[in-house]
Amino acid sequence: MSRRFTLTRRPVALAVCRLPPDAAEPAWARAGLFASVTRTPAELSIVCDHTAAAAAPPTEGLRVDGPWAVFEVQGPFAFDVTGVVADLARPLAEAGVGLFVLSTFDTDWILVKQENATAAADAWRAAGHTVG
Numbered sequence: 001m002s003r004r005f006t007l008t009r010r011p012v013a014l015a016v017c018r019l020p021p022d023a024a025e026p027a028w029a030r031a032g033l034f035a036s037v038t039r040t041p042a043e044l045s046i047v048c049d050h051t052a053a054a055a056a057p058p059t060e061g062l063r064v065d066g067p068w069a070v071f072e073v074q075g076p077f078a079f080d081v082t083g084v085v086a087d088l089a090r091p092l093a094e095a096g097v098g099l100f101v102l103s104t105f106d107t108d109w110i111l112v113k114q115e116n117a118t119a120a121a122d123a124w125r126a127a128g129h130t131v132g
Contacts, residue, residue, distance in 0.1 A: 075107030
């Protein structure tokens, strides 16, 4: 049986951005209250304020997607807790809503395209989760 979680929609619109793996981190990447920068051998991935990313000067290889709505899963969760994302992704998959997940030390953050935020909240509520 799935566990029930509480999610809180945060009043911010985010962008999910991609740059080549050797790109310098742009100054706009940390604009706003929410930022995540991850470098892998294949890319520099940035999640940041949508307005800042949309206003970024054209840079070779820059891709910007958004705006994304942000839902915080009420945590914290111990690292050995399993199935949190699965329990929250399942209702979205059944509703045809795509998601982007970020995890931090304390909790998980579920991003959905802004135009799908209401459908996501409705799907979670129908599955027994609380959305505020």
